Amino acid sequence: MLIISNYHYIRDDFSARYPSVFGLTPAQFRKQLEELSRHGEFISLEKLLEFQHRPLDRNYILISFDDGLKEQYELAKPILDEMGVPAAFFINTSNFKEKIVSLVHKIHLLRSEISSHEILSELQKKGTAPLSEKEKTLAITHYNYDEAETALLKYLLNFKMVLPEQQAFIDPLFEQIFDEHQVNSALYMDKEMLQALHGQGYLGSHSHRHLPLGQVDPEVLQEELKNTQDFFRSNFGKPSAAISYPYGSFEASTGISEAIEKAEFSLGFTMERAANKDLQEDSLLLSRFDCNDLPGGKNDLFKGQHIFKNPELRKWHKNESSIPHKR
Incomplete structure (x- = not known):
């Protein structure tokens, strides 16, 4: 085994x-x-x-x-x-x-500086489709070590939104706080x-x-x-x-x-x-x-x-x- x-x-x-x-x-x-x-x-x-x-x-x-x-x-x-x-x-x-820097790591870094609640609020302002009850259950099950609000955010970003939507939302926020070249050099092998x-x-x-x-x-x-x-x-x-x-x-x-x-x-x-x-x-x-x-x-x-x-x-x-x- x-x-x-x-x-x-x-x-x-x-x-x-x-x-x-x-x-x-x-x-x-x-x-x-x-x-x-x-x-x-x-x-x-x-x-x-x-x-x-x-x-x-x-x-x-x-x-x-x-x-x-x-x-x-x-x-x-x-x-x-x-x-x-x-x-x-x-x-x-x-x-x-x-x-x-991978989009997933941009999200991790942003979430260390901005609360999940704030990011979800920004997504709602932009008219992002909310998760269904089934998707909410899947989110909490998959991200079982996160608080519920964070699990919903991660599922919404990683599984609900298509790549261009994610990038259009995350990249400008990331660029306001981080230098991508510096992060790449420090984060990866x-x-x-x-x-x-x-x-x-x-x-x-x-x-x-x-x-x-x-x-x-x-x-x-x-x-x-x-x-x-x-x-x-x-x-x-x-x-x-x-x-x-x-x-x-x-x-x-x-x-x-x-x-x-x-x-x-x-x-x-x-x-x-x-x-x-x-x-x-x-x-x-x-x-x-x-x-x-x-x-x-x-x-x-x-x-x-x-x-x-x-x-x-x-x-x-x-x-x-x-x-x-x-x-």
């Missing part, structure tokens, strides 16, 4: 005028790794690829990071190296090729860090621009996959074998397996909170837990029990209508 723990922010200090992100301190990260080591064996991406066509031979744990943040390399990787724990780091290639991670077999794609791939037009999806794989070929000599789907929701991750496979990815990672019995049935819709869902996190779903003792198993892949990668 395979259980995957996913991380974003690793910081010594998360204080802000309006707290906008949830992560772990290095001490908390180390403590969680120590706890997880008592449940299973840590596995690398390269080793995981070997189990596409044969059963998993023991209980494995994969440590993964999304977004290619510099703090992951500077604060988390030394702990991983010291403890001998392999990991997967998924990057948005536009941050490195075009030196831009540099070329040497990427090369080091690739040399260890730790690097994967998080798409090109951090779009919800399952919800964009087919032409945009193809462009996203081509651009991210072109970056990997140009910089590392070969395409990425693994992709982590931005946002990771059911809607953002499913219905695209054929395109993902055509783009030469062998492994795909969602944010379905569940364990993976194997990779043989489907290797492109692997489930992951947020680190806060696991022992040592803010909301341990396992309540102190062994994580491999009767865990919830992934189901999203059973809904996929076109999955040529199933064996």
Whole structure:
């Protein structure tokens, strides 16, 4: 069986005028790794690829990071190296090729300076369509670590509004407060860090621009996959074998397996909170837990029990209508 723990922010200090992100301190990260080591064996991406066509031979744990943040390399990787724990780091290639800040991170930064209530009010003034009751429920379920108002804002921006609408609203606000070039340099890893991670077999794609791939037009999806794989070929000599789907929701991750496979990815990672019995049935819709869902996190779903003792198993892949990668 395979259980995957996913991380974003690793910081010594998360204080802000309006707290906008949830992560772990290095001490908390180390403590969680120590706890997880008592449940299973840590596995690398390269080793995981070997189990596409044969059963998993023991209980494995994969440590993964999304977004290619510099703090992951500077604060988390030394702990991983010291403890001998392999990991997967998924990057948005536009941050490195075009030196831009992902829209999702612009939103995080703005929310640290402006309250969710104020931003929602501005959206209402501009006539943005409100969320339905069903969408409100989905928002609170998906962003379960946020306060309700923040969850609604994030869902409205990330899933309800189309990309041009988001950019037209967020970019002017961002430019009033931040310098994009400075933020890009401070927030994301540099070329040497990427090369080091690739040399260890730790690097994967998080798409090109951090779009919800399952919800964009087919032409945009193809462009996203081509651009991210072109970056990997140009910089590392070969395409990425693994992709982590931005946002990771059911809607953002499913219905695209054929395109993902055509783009030469062998492994795909969602944010379905569940364990993976194997990779043989489907290797492109692997489930992951947020680190806060696991022992040592803010909301341990396992309540102190062994994580491999009767865990919830992934189901999203059973809904996929076109999955040529199933064996």
